Every structure is written in C-alpha cells, then in structure tokens.
Amino acid sequence: MRDQQREKVIQSVTWGLGGIFVLLGFGLMAMVLVGAWPTLAEPHALARLLSPTWDPMRDQWGLLPFLLGTAVVTCLALAIVVPLALATGISISRMLPWSLRPQAVRLLAALTAIPSVVFGWWGLETVVPAVRILGGQAGFSLLAAAIVLALMLWPTLGFLFAEALMKVPRSYVEASAALGASDDQTLVRILIPSAWPQLMNAFLVAVARGLGETVAVQMVIGGQVAMPAGLLSPGATLTTQLLTDATLFPPGTRGHAALDAMALALLAAMGLLVRLSARWQGQP
Amino acid sequence: MAPTIRTEHLSVSYHRTPVLHQISLEAAGGEVLALIGPSGCGKSTFLRALNRLVEETPGARVEGRVYLGNMNIYAPSVDVTQLRRRVGMVFQAPNPFPFSIFDNVAYGPRLHGVTDAGELRRIVERSLQEAALWDEVRGKLRRPALTLSGGQQQRLCIARALAVDPEVLLLDEPTAALDPLSTEKIEELIANLRGRYTIVMVTHNLRQAARISDRTAFFAEGRLVEVGWTRQMFTAPQDPRTEQYLTGRYQP
Numbered sequence: 345m346r347d348q349q350r351e352k353v354i355q356s357v358t359w360g361l362g363g364i365f366v367l368l369g370f371g372l373m374a375m376v377l378v379g380a381w382p383t384l385a386e387p388h389a390l391a392r393l394l395s396p397t398w399d400p401m402r403d404q405w406g407l408l409p410f411l412l413g414t415a416v417v418t419c420l421a422l423a424i425v426v427p428l429a430l431a432t433g434i435s436i437s438r439m440l441p442w443s444l445r446p447q448a449v450r451l452l453a454a455l456t457a458i459p460s461v462v463f464g465w466w467g468l469e470t471v472v473p474a475v476r477i478l479g480g481q482a483g484f485s486l487l488a489a490a491i492v493l494a495l496m497l498w499p500t501l502g503f504l505f506a507e508a509l510m511k512v513p514r515s516y517v518e519a520s521a522a523l524g525a526s527d528d529q530t531l532v533r534i535l536i537p538s539a540w541p542q543l544m545n546a547f548l549v550a551v552a553r554g555l556g557e558t559v560a561v562q563m564v565i566g567g568q569v570a571m572p573a574g575l576l577s578p579g580a581t582l583t584t585q586l587l588t589d590a591t592l593f594p595p596g597t598r599g600h601a602a603l604d605a606m607a608l609a610l611l612a613a614m615g616l617l618v619r620l621s622a623r624w625q626g627q628p
Numbered sequence: 629m630a631p632t633i634r635t636e637h638l639s640v641s642y643h644r645t646p647v648l649h650q651i652s653l654e655a656a657g658g659e660v661l662a663l664i665g666p667s668g669c670g671k672s673t674f675l676r677a678l679n680r681l682v683e684e685t686p687g688a689r690v691e692g693r694v695y696l697g698n699m700n701i702y703a704p705s706v707d708v709t710q711l712r713r714r715v716g717m718v719f720q721a722p723n724p725f726p727f728s729i730f731d732n733v734a735y736g737p738r739l740h741g742v743t744d745a746g747e748l749r750r751i752v753e754r755s756l757q758e759a760a761l762w763d764e765v766r767g768k769l770r771r772p773a774l775t776l777s778g779g780q781q782q783r784l785c786i787a788r789a790l791a792v793d794p795e796v797l798l799l800d801e802p803t804a805a806l807d808p809l810s811t812e813k814i815e816e817l818i819a820n821l822r823g824r825y826t827i828v829m830v831t832h833n834l835r836q837a838a839r840i841s842d843r844t845a846f847f848a849e850g851r852l853v854e855v856g857w858t859r860q861m862f863t864a865p866q867d868p869r870t871e872q873y874l875t876g877r878y879q880p
Binding site: 441442513515516517518519520521522523524525526529533534537538 | 679681684686687708709710711712713716717719721723725726727735736738739740785788789792
C-alpha cells in the first residue's frame with residue numbers, strides 16, 4: 345500500500361517536472377515571438393528586417409549584415425572543419441594501431457570540453473595577427489571567426505565521425521575485404537554509406553554549435569554592423585550582435601524588439617536543424 | 629578446372645598465443661573438404677588463413693606456406709585483392725550489406741572495374757541463378773537485401789561471392805544461423821557447386837559433413853588430428869580422438 349503511494353508521488357513529481365520543462369520551452373518561444381511582434385506587425389516587415397542597414401539612431405533595423413555574417417562564418421567554418429574532422433575520424437577508426445584507438449578517442453573527448461572562451465582567446469593571440477599579416481587588414485574579420493570556429497568544432501566533429509565509423513558492423517568490413525576490396529574501397533563503398541545517417545547527424549550537431557557559438561566568435565570578428573565587404577572585413581553574427589546590444593536596449597524599445605527578432609531567427613534555424621536531423625535518423 | 633589449395637606447416641598465432649600448429653592439408657581441385665572439430669580448435673582461423681583474411685585481425689601472425697595451385701599466397705609479390713577474388717568466402721552469420729539485392733551482388737564486380745550496366749545485370753542474374761536464389765528475387769532486385777529471410781540472405785552472400793568468379797569457396801559454418809529447411813537448400817546448393825569450385829567448409833554439424841563432403845579433416849586444439857575420405861572417417865576413424873568426437877565423447 346505504501347509502495348503504491350510512493351509510486352504515485354514519484355509519478356506526479358515526474359509529470360510535474362516534465363510539465364515545467366514543456367512550459368519553459370513554449371514560454372521561451374512565446375516570449376521571443378511576443379517581443380519580436382512590433383517588428384513583425386509593421387508594414388513591409390520582412391523588407392525592413394532584411395534591409396542591409398542597422399542604424400539605431402535613424403530607426404533602421406536591418407538584420408541582413410548579421411544574417412549574412414552568421415551564414416558566412418558558419419559555412420566557411422564547416423567547409424574547413426569537415427575534411428579535417430573526417431580525416432581525424434578515419435585515422436582513429438581505421439588507421440591507428442588498435443591499442444592506441446581508445447586513448448585517441450579519450451583525448452578527443454577531453455578536447456571537446458575546452459571552453460569556447462579559450463578558443464577565442466587563442467584566436468585573438470594567433471589567428472587575428474596571422475590574418476592581419478596575410479590579409480593586410482585589421483585581422484578582426486569573418487575569416488578569423490570562421491577559422492576559430494572551425495578549430496573549436498574540430499574535436500567534437502572528429503569524435504562524432506570516429507564514433508559513427510566505428511559503429512559499422514565488422515562483418516560488413518570483412519565481407520568487403522573478402523571480396524577483394526582495398527582499404528580505401530571499403531571506406532568509400534561500405535563504411536561511409538553505412539554510417540551516413542550518423543555522419544549527417546554529427547554534421548548537423550556541428551552546424552548547430554556553429555550557428556549558436558557566441559563568445560569565441562565575438563572575440564575575433566570585429567563587431568562591425570555594416571555589410572561586410574569580404575572575408576577579410578570585420579562583421580557580426582546574429583549571436584554576437586545580440587550579445588553586444590543586449591544591455592543597450594531596455595525592454596519596450598524598438599531595438600529590443602529587433603533583438604527579439606534576431607533570437608527568433610536563431611530559434612527558427614535551430615528548429616529546422618532538429619527537423620532535418622530527425623529526418624536523417626529515419627523518423628517521421 | 630578448379631585449383632588445389634594446399635597448406636604446408638601452417639601455423640597461426642594471435643598476440644603470440646598459438647592457435648594453429650603446423651597444419652599440412654590439401655583440398656584437391658573441385659572437391660568439398662569439410663573441417664570439423666570442437667569450438668576453438670582453430671578451424672575458422674585455418675579457413676581465414678586461406679584468403680589471408682586472418683591478417684585483418686590485430687595481432688595475428690602467420691607462418692608456413694599456403695599454395696593456391698602453384699602460387700604461394702603469402703609470397704610478398706602476391707596482391708591480396710587479386711587473391712581474394714580467386715578465393716571467395718561466406719561467413720557464419722549472413723552479412724549482406726545494407727544495400728539493395730542487386731548492389732550486393734554487383735559489389736564485387738564493381739570493385740574490380742565492371743561498370744557496364746548490361747554486363748553487371750548479366751553477372752548478377754548468373755550469380756543469383758548459381759546460388760539458387762534467382763527465382764525468388766527476380767523482379768525485386770531493387771529491394772533492400774535485409775528484407776530477405778535468413779536463408780535467402782545467406783544464398784545472397786553466396787551469390788555475392790560467386791559474382792567475382794572465384795575458383796575456391798571458403799564456407800565458415802554457412803548454415804549455423806539457419807533453420808532446417810534453409811539449411812537443406814544451402815546443402816543442395818553446395819552439392820551443385822561441387823566440381824566447379826574447390827570448397828573448404830567449416831561445420832559443427834557432423835551429419836552435414838557426412839552428407840556433402842568428399843573428405844573430412846578433424847581438428848583439435850589447434851592441430852590436425854586426422855584427414856581422410858568422409859565415408860571412411862565416419863565409419864572407421866583412425867585416431868581414438870576422432871572416434872570420441874564423432875560419438876560425442878570427446879574431452880579436450
């Protein structure tokens with residue numbers, strides 16, 4: 345009898361906590377949506393939000409520089425990190441002597457735990473001067489941000505790629521070898537296709553981390569609100585601009601609503617990623 | 629004419645632990661040689677030494693010689709991928725790739741450079757017919773191989789091995805994971821392949837060895853105890869250990 349009662353209590357506590365979690369999630373989305381409403385409800389909302397000018401003094405709230413900054417930094421970082429991480433994953437899962445593989449995986453896992461501010465600090469000391477020397481401009485730039493972001497994502501993505509490749513059943517690899525496949529042929533024709541859903545999922549995790557990264561990017565990107573002229577010019581992303589202006593516009597102001605619109609754009613992008621990742625996992 | 633495969637003083641160890649000692653054994657061209665013996669006696673390792681798949685296992689070390697026809701397959705000049713083309717293998721648990729039926733059978737030919745669609749279709753059809761699976765899968769070649777039943781999957785794996793035109797077939801307990809009806813089909817298939825291919829088969833099923841092999845080799849504790857004509861061995865074994873094993877009284 346007491347056991348049943350205890351079970352009931354535990355059950356209601358679980359339900360309650362779950363409910364709070366759902367409420368919080370929806371509450372957050374609702375808050376951002378309501379906050380952004382002033383920018384969404386006005387005439388030509390989309391055109392104004394997508395305009396290339398962000399000038400709070402003249403009531404210009406175009407988000408295009410930040411949308412572009414986010415897109416460029418994330419895409420460039422991924423273009424740099426995906427080949428590196430794939431090479432890391434393949435080396436660990438296929439080429440390293442068996443006795444060293446667990447240590448290598450542990451090392452990567454440890455590297456994933458480095459706080460992003462450390463990467464930002466390191467980028468400030470090395471990447472920014474390097475870009476300055478090679479590119480001849482300030483050094484604080486979209487390129488520097490992408491490089492720092494890529495190096496930050498490398499351990500995580502390499503770790504996830506290695507895990508995905510190591511999960512492919514050994515029987516597939518043996519069957520392929522027994523048919524006369526070279527190691528490279530087995531890699532390209534068996535391992536990568538069999539691990540494809542997991543590899544895609546790892547990639548989406550990296551995209552999400554790239555989109556959401558704030559501190560490390562903010563430290564090296566230069567914080568410029570004008571449309572970037574090229575990879576070497578400074579810029580800003582949705583997340584870094586949110587950070588910069590968060591304390592500038594009190595609630596109720598037009599600027600605050602614009603920041604809410606930025607948060608909404610980030611939420612929408614993340615939601616899309618989650619959907620995509622579910623699709624890659626074969627869920628409806 | 630299918631070639632002879634012969635080992636001379638073949639020894640294998642894993643991380644310095646010996647698992648096979650000085651095995652000298654021959655499968656004549658076109659015959660079915662069954663390998664029997666208690667679990668862990670080295671039969672599977674022996675089989676894997678015949679296509680050098682044993683080298684994929686970490687810590688494995690091979691000594692001695694293996695001849696396919698006149699070629700020592702462990703000679704440094706031998707191309708392993710070419711060797712494995714000539715010596716096909718089917719594993720204990722059916723292991724089709726997570727691709728379509730067609731792509732499974734076409735995998736080997738594609739590896740070796742066949743790209744012509746018509747030729748691939750002909751190879752796939754011929755191999756599936758040879759593996760007695762064609763009638764069950766014709767018109768469904770685009771379906772995932774993993775939708776087939778266990779017995780069908782194993783015949784698919786045999787078709788996949790046959791598609792690269794091997795001369796020798798190594799079968800590692802090919803029916804261990806199958807029901808009696810599927811087992812019967814595979815045995816029938818092996819009987820039909822006899823003569824065209826030199827077949828070396830590991831089995832735990834003594835009656836299976838008696839039914840389909842020409843000769844049988846009995847392994848125990850990493851050594852070859854006895855080899856002879858199957859009928860003779862099952863009726864009048866030479867070694868007392870063989871007799872104990874055949875009558876279910878073997879104690880290692």
